[in-house]
Amino acid sequence: KNEVEQSPQNLTAQEGEFIxxxxxxxxxxxxLHWLQQHPGGGIVSLFMLSSGKKKHxxxxxxxxxxxxxxxxxxTASHPRDSAVYICAHRGTNFGNEKLTFGTGTRLTIIP
Amino acid sequence: xxxxxxxxxxxxxxxxxxxxxxxxQDMDHENMFWYRQDPGLGLRLIYFSYDVKMKEKxxxxxxxxxxxxxxxxxSLILExxxxxxxxxxxxxxxxxLGRDFTGxxxxxxxxxxxxx
Numbered sequence: 001k002n003e004v005e006q007s008p009q010n011l012t013a014q015e016g017e018f019i020x021x022x023x024x025x026x027x028x029x030x031x032l033h034w035l036q037q038h039p040g041g042g043i044v045s046l047f048m049l050s051s052g053k054k055k056h057x058x059x060x061x062x063x064x065x066x067x068x069x070x071x072x073x074x075t076a077s078h079p080r081d082s083a084v085y086i087c088a089h090r091g092t093n094f095g096n097e098k099l100t101f102g103t104g105t106r107l108t109i110i111p
Numbered sequence: 112x113x114x115x116x117x118x119x120x121x122x123x124x125x126x127x128x129x130x131x132x133x134x135x136q137d138m139d140h141e142n143m144f145w146y147r148q149d150p151g152l153g154l155r156l157i158y159f160s161y162d163v164k165m166k167e168k169x170x171x172x173x174x175x176x177x178x179x180x181x182x183x184x185x186s187l188i189l190e191x192x193x194x195x196x197x198x199x200x201x202x203x204x205x206x207x208l209g210r211d212f213t214g215x216x217x218x219x220x221x222x223x224x225x226x227x
Contacts (some may be wrong), residue, residue: 044218045218088154103151
């Protein structure tokens with residue numbers, strides 16, 4: 001079983017809809033990352049969370065450490081939001097800050 | 112503009128060849144990582160390094176080695192390429208968490224390797 005599970009695997013929505021992507025993990029972590037990968041391969045870091053909530057523009061990320069769950073929300077979705085969204089958790093021991101990734105959620109926003 | 116640069120976007124090699132993939136970052140990051148990305152499997156860690164000359168195995172190190180002689184450069188080596196190493200290879204870097212609590216990761220554009 002993957003340590004990081006994302007749902008849904010694929011999501012298609014109409015422009016303007018509110019989007020939620022979920023990430024569950026099975027080990028204790030210190031930080032969780034959300035990343036965005038556009039066609040062509042480039043990966044961009046969106047958020048790193050260790051507690052609570054962060055907001056950047058139309059993107060909101062939340063994390064519940066006790067439930068080992070994080071969500072990424074997109075408000076007023078737009079076709080340019082179409083991408084693969086990936087969550088990953090991170091170790092914090094010095095020399096062991098490696099990331100373990102989920103397999104991603106492919107989001108398609110239809111105009 | 113901060114950057115992680117990978118030496119080649121596309122490579123085609125023959126089985127048994129030695130392959131070098133280079134990654135250079137200009138942000139003075141301590142951490143550097145090599146991942147491979149395959150459909151349905153996500154990104155899997157091959158090796159990472161948190162300091163010059165330090166390296167740690169990731170989840171799938173078999174068939175790979177790495178070198179970090181300078182802080183800005185992290186090289187991935189396939190000693191004898193095989194067809195099952197055909198993949199997209201991604202390099203990433205970051206500060207140690209104790210140095211930068213944003214924890215932001217920076218990725219290269221990727222190197223798509225085909226082994227025939």
